[in-house]
Amino acid sequence: MPFRPVEPEKLSTAVINQIEGLILRGILRPGERLPSERELSERLGVSRPSLREAIAALQEEGLLASKAGSGIYVADVLGSAFSPALTRLFARNDDAVFDYLSFRRDMEGLAAERAARLGSDTDLQVINAVYQKMESAHDNLSQEAEAQLDADFHLAIIEASHNVIMLHMMRSMYQLLREGVFYNRQVMFKQRTTRDTLLEQHKKINTALQARNPAAARAAIDDHLGFVEQALRDEVKAQANEDIARQRFEHEKSKGPK
Incomplete structure (x- = not known):
C-alpha cells in the first residue's frame, strides 16, 4: 500500500514555506528588509533557533541576503x-x-x-x-x-x-x-x-x-x-x-x- 506515516512539520520548514509564499506572490519584494529577529519570531510564533534555521536555509537558496549591521533582506532575485x-x-x-x-x-x-x-x-x-x-x-x-x-x-x-x-x-x-x-x-x-x-x-x-x-x-x-x-x-x-x-x-x- 502507498501509505506512509505522517510526520509533523518542523517549525523551521513552516517558516520557510510562509516566507517563500510571500516572496512568490510578490508581497515581500526584492530589497525589502525583514523585521528584526525578535520581532519576526514573535510574529511567527516560533523560537529564535527555529527562525535562524529557516533564515539560513532561505539564504542558501538565494532568496534572502544579509547585510552586515543592517539585517536580513529579500534578495535581488529580479536582477x-x-x-x-x-x-x-x-x-x-x-x-x-x-x-x-x-x-x-x-x-x-x-x-x-x-x-x-x-x-x-x-x-x-x-x-x-x-x-x-x-x-x-x-x-x-x-x-x-x-x-x-x-x-x-x-x-x-x-x-x-x-x-x-x-x-x-x-x-x-x-x-x-x-x-x-x-x-x-x-x-x-x-x-x-x-x-x-x-x-x-x-x-x-x-x-x-x-x-x-x-x-x-x-x-x-x-x-x-x-x-x-x-x-x-x-x-x-x-x-x-x-x-x-x-x-x-x-x-x-x-x-x-x-
Missing part, C-alpha cells in the same frame, strides 16, 4: 532576469525600446483582462488608490512622483492578475524601466498637454477595471501604450531633426560674412 551585458545592449539599441513597448502592450493587456475578471475587491482598491495618488501628483505638478506612480499603477494591475510568473517577469521589466534602460519616462512628462493626456488614459484604464470590464480594460491599455510608442517615435525623430539643424547652423556660422 537575474537579464544579464548585465544584455541590459547594456538594450540601452544602446533604439529598436529595443519599441520591442519592449510591444511586449508590454501584449502582457499588460492580458493582465488587465485578468485583473478585471479575477482581481479581488481589495486588488481594485489598490489600483484606484495608486491612481488617486497620480491625480494628486499631477495637480501638484510633481513630474517625478507622477512618473514613479505611473510605473506603480501598471505594476498594481499585474499584481491584480494573480499570475506569479507574469508578476515577477514584469517586475523585472519595470526595474529596467525605472533605471532608464528602455527609455527615460521623464520624456513623457515634458509638456503639460502630454501629461494631461496620459492621466486621462490612466483614468480610462482605472474606470474599466473598477467596472470589471475586461474588454474595455484591455482596449484602454492598448490605446495608452500606443500613444506612448508614438510619442517616443516623435521624440526620436525630433532629436534627429535637431541634430541636422545644429549641423546646418554650425556650417552656416563657419562660412562667415559674405
Whole structure:
C-alpha cells in the first residue's frame, strides 16, 4: 500500500514555506528588509533557533541576503532576469525600446483582462488608490512622483492578475524601466498637454477595471501604450531633426560674412 506515516512539520520548514509564499506572490519584494529577529519570531510564533534555521536555509537558496549591521533582506532575485551585458545592449539599441513597448502592450493587456475578471475587491482598491495618488501628483505638478506612480499603477494591475510568473517577469521589466534602460519616462512628462493626456488614459484604464470590464480594460491599455510608442517615435525623430539643424547652423556660422 502507498501509505506512509505522517510526520509533523518542523517549525523551521513552516517558516520557510510562509516566507517563500510571500516572496512568490510578490508581497515581500526584492530589497525589502525583514523585521528584526525578535520581532519576526514573535510574529511567527516560533523560537529564535527555529527562525535562524529557516533564515539560513532561505539564504542558501538565494532568496534572502544579509547585510552586515543592517539585517536580513529579500534578495535581488529580479536582477537575474537579464544579464548585465544584455541590459547594456538594450540601452544602446533604439529598436529595443519599441520591442519592449510591444511586449508590454501584449502582457499588460492580458493582465488587465485578468485583473478585471479575477482581481479581488481589495486588488481594485489598490489600483484606484495608486491612481488617486497620480491625480494628486499631477495637480501638484510633481513630474517625478507622477512618473514613479505611473510605473506603480501598471505594476498594481499585474499584481491584480494573480499570475506569479507574469508578476515577477514584469517586475523585472519595470526595474529596467525605472533605471532608464528602455527609455527615460521623464520624456513623457515634458509638456503639460502630454501629461494631461496620459492621466486621462490612466483614468480610462482605472474606470474599466473598477467596472470589471475586461474588454474595455484591455482596449484602454492598448490605446495608452500606443500613444506612448508614438510619442517616443516623435521624440526620436525630433532629436534627429535637431541634430541636422545644429549641423546646418554650425556650417552656416563657419562660412562667415559674405
